[in-house]
Amino acid sequence: MHIKLKVWRQSNSNTKGDFENYSLDNVSPDMSFLEMFDVLNEQLIEEGKEPVAFDHDCREGICGMCSMYINGRPHGPLKGVTTCQLHMRSFSDGDTIVVEPWRAQAFPVIKDLVVDRDAFDRVISAGGFVSVNTGNAQDANSLPIPKVAADEAFAAAACIACGACVAACKNASAMLFVSAKISQLALLPQGQAERSIRAEKMVAQMDAEGFGNCTNTGACSAECPKEIGQENIARMNREYIGAKLSSTAV
């Protein structure tokens, strides 16, 4: 396959970026999208040019590191996959592909396609946990959890914190990410003790990071590689309102 690329290049967060055009021959349809970028980078190095910086690690769709905005969609054209799981067979010979970093105020560009997602870690630090120190646990089977609740909690917990939801949202809202964690812990008995304070603190941190508000467009779930559902946002809103009605902690 022959592929033309328009790739966002930016030296660091303080400089302006721009698109650069590249052309690649001999792209195999079996290559993953990131392997196509490996080939591009080898080509650039051979030409004495600086390779494109991009985030990636596990290359099997679970670490959440890869983050390319491909032809106007986070992680590209397929449903339910990350950039690293996208293969060139999803494109046609002669295609021009536009590749940008995640664009959101809360995710500043570090270099080229690499962005800073520390904001997500800070949201989790605000309350995305059960406060249980090591060594305090009772027997794992002493508290049965209905399979339906466990499965639903698992579905929310499958979030990989890649940030596609934020990149997809016209408001750069992080509601899907935050709601996935709030939902997981609200659905499990272990999360009950801190249920209210968790919702309040995580939402407050989300706002402080500069993420936008949710206007129920649903682009986040549509683009989420783990297909985290909209019901989580509804659940988060319920948790948050419930917490606010009964507390003045945050």
Add this chain to the structure above:
Amino acid sequence: MATSSSLDAKIPQGPIETKWSKYKSSVPLVNPANKRNLEIIVVGTGLAGASAAATLAEMGYKVKAFCFQDSPRRAHSIAAQGGINAAKNYQNDGDSVYRLFYDTIKGGDYRAREGNVHRLAEVSGNIIDQCVAAGVPFAREYGGLLSNRSFGGTQVQRTFYAAGQTGQQLLLGAYSGLQRQVGMGTVQMYNRHEMLDVVNIDGKCRGIIARNLITGEIERHGGHAVLLCTGGYGNVFYLSTNAMGSNVTAAWKAHKRGAYFGNPCFTQIHPTCIPVSGEHQSKLTLMSESLRNDGRIWVPKAKNDTRPGNEIPEEERDYYLERRYPAFGNLVPRDIASRAAKERCDAGYGVGSSKLAVFLDFAAAVERYGRGEANKNNIANASKEDITTWGKAVVKEKYGNLFDMYKQITGEDPYEVPMRIYPAVHYTMGGLWVDYNLMTTVPGLYALGEANFSDHGANRLGASALMQGLADGYFVIPYTIGSYLAKEIGTGKIPTDHPEFVRVEKEVKDRIDTLMSIQGKTSPELFHRRLGKIMWDKCGMARNQQGLKEAIIEIRELRKEFWRDVKVMGGKDEFNPELDKAGRVADFIELGELMCIDALTREESCGGHFREEHQTEEGEALRDDENFMFVSAWEHKAQEEWELHKEELIYENIKIAQRSYK
């Protein structure tokens, strides 16, 4: 190569059942006021690192944690699929601490340390309790209790799981505990930082030198103890199931500063991975061992049979694992399943375009589950189509994400045609040598999880890596580190302006300057590929004396060429993945040499280490207990020069036998 014997593993005296409990009740404690003044550096935030950092901070120590990824949640533990073992005996199928201990020692082909493995089995149940308490959503039965499945090398169901994403859920559990401490200010988190050296002062480890991967700044960090939780070194083979960034650098730098490297040649080749599709391949993807619960492995009985798997009739198939190992069948341990696949492919029975693949077939499971569903719903005359539909639904619930992953990568639908699989490098049993306290041969320097060598002998059983990572981090190091730190309460803050910090920092900077200044013609990536090919061809699934000798020469040549001809683009004072990669590849090249030397020295076959000269008539691994029942611990002396120290393995509780799964 010089050799000297006897390394003291500091195993507590007494019967095996009471070693750990006695140790715990007699280990020195550090009082809370002193803990606040003791700093611990944790490098790596996978299961071992995240659980250790969180737990030590909960106890009151000051913790600094480092990871090279953009968030601690992305460490490669996240990609573990199948499950985590624990001797809970929830299935009432005869499991016990002793059985888990026994299975692990036997699975490791009698090359693991009894004391450590028994402790691992003892704490395994606590891990599950801890994870559930932290909100990990394990799979459950309709009654609300935890579900279990089988894994290779065992005859009980002791594996806990969360679909095919167990590692993700466990890591996110540990990560949430870590982030809780970060929020409280008890852990200082340094992400996008890479450890580039350790600093020893007066014979004790006192800190690290790290590079801020965004700015390129070189930083000094002092601590009273340093924990390396930096994972394995499978990427020395270039193609492996490890993440792209997984590397040996931290462990290797520690090795060059005095930490012995244990059993470097013990690598695990996982039998069920998606085969290589072409030259462009950058990594391999695992298909969880849990698939072997329901999938049957086979090749055609005829050579060069090119028909699609679903068109080959039953009587023309060779279910070679069921044929060779009737007692364990498709659930033999990984080393055995991998070698059996290689044997069939080498003999000309491989499938797919490369002929380097075997089938993993779910047709029988689909039918069995489909009939089960029909029975459950009292449908007597269900059609074949209905049975298939219901069966596929059950298979989808169990393994859906794995089937999807397979389809995305290969473009084939595994619900319709059998999967094609082939062995790939997955895990390294070898690692930094540690004693019972998890301390390396450098006082104050510890290694946890896959980074150490201790618990899996020559072959790791499935679902035991997650168990070991969390055991080390949650339940072992919090106790054992006290025996060292109790003597450090008078030390005071570690001064990072000490001449040793200055000296090591300068060495780190000089090395970076050298890498940047060579400006040759070959990218680090290409050197890595060439190293990988040498390692896979000559130190892979089967090894022999001649190949290993050749490999050592080739690797030495490659190292010289690297330092003459590597080309690193970009600058050193900026975000530069090429520079990161160059440093890692340079370390992999040195490690590769040691792995081959170790493989050459170990004149026996055991577990994942298969020397072609040492096999039984049936082609099984032939151990030499008389001469090789020891851990090889290598001390780095100089370039191309190591000294071998031996830790004799003593089996007081398990009778050594030929490892049989027939």
